Amino acid sequence: MSGPAYDPGEASHRALRGIRQELERHPAVSVARGFPEGEFTSVVAELDPAVVGNEDATLAVRWFAGEQPGADPEFSFHVGGPDADFGWHHEPNPHVKGWGHFQRREGSAYRYEPYSFSSLAPARVVWKLMARLTARLEE
Template sequence: MAPTDDGRDPRRASHAALQGIRRELRRHPAITSVDGHPHDALYTQLRAAIDPLLVGSDAPPGTLTVAWFVRPAGAPPHFRFHYADDTGFDCGWHHHEQTHVDGLGHYQERASDGDSYAYEPFAFNSVEPARVTWEILDEVTAILSEK
């Protein structure tokens, strides 16, 4: 990937954002582990194991997969935080173009693997990695408490 107009290497900048997100995820009580992938190179995504029992929920354990893409100066980052559990339920908070909603922010959900996603706009309070992480962790915790 070529450097951006401001001289940044987008892959290194995205990796640095993911490292910061990894630190924040490790601070949440329901997160039991967080791994960067690929393990031996610049991260392109994170996978966090979630144990809902640690936040008082009987929901099944799940995984939060995170991707963050730094873009040229002045352009907002693209990212996704996607949660899934063993029942086939999955949902995600995304910040990128999507034909199903206007704007960059949206939430998508489906009850099981064979279902279609339902989409709705989602307004992020920030596009700063640590703040987005905690906003999404609050959203995930709310979903787990409903299960």
């Protein structure tokens, strides 16, 4: 007897729900919300300017668990705001070899650097990238 069929939308929603919970626990986050209600496809977090030193910076997170169980997830943690446009992505991109990369807008174009994720577990990715994010915003 097998369990319920794998649903990539539900798996992605579960991961994003956990990501939202982890972000809500992080001291650099004022509030985190999942969108749309019911089955998240993204999470948006408002960053606390007192912690990150940057007014009006937000973090947008996308996470797709993959079409099959055990597939590598595709995700992005991208910061936007008047003085910030950068993020870490794990997805195919013609500008870098492999899936992992960091990208930052410089002028009218992005600059890309390969980035290796030590874990693809949602909670671990949150805490690792939030440490890197706060350091980048303080620069």
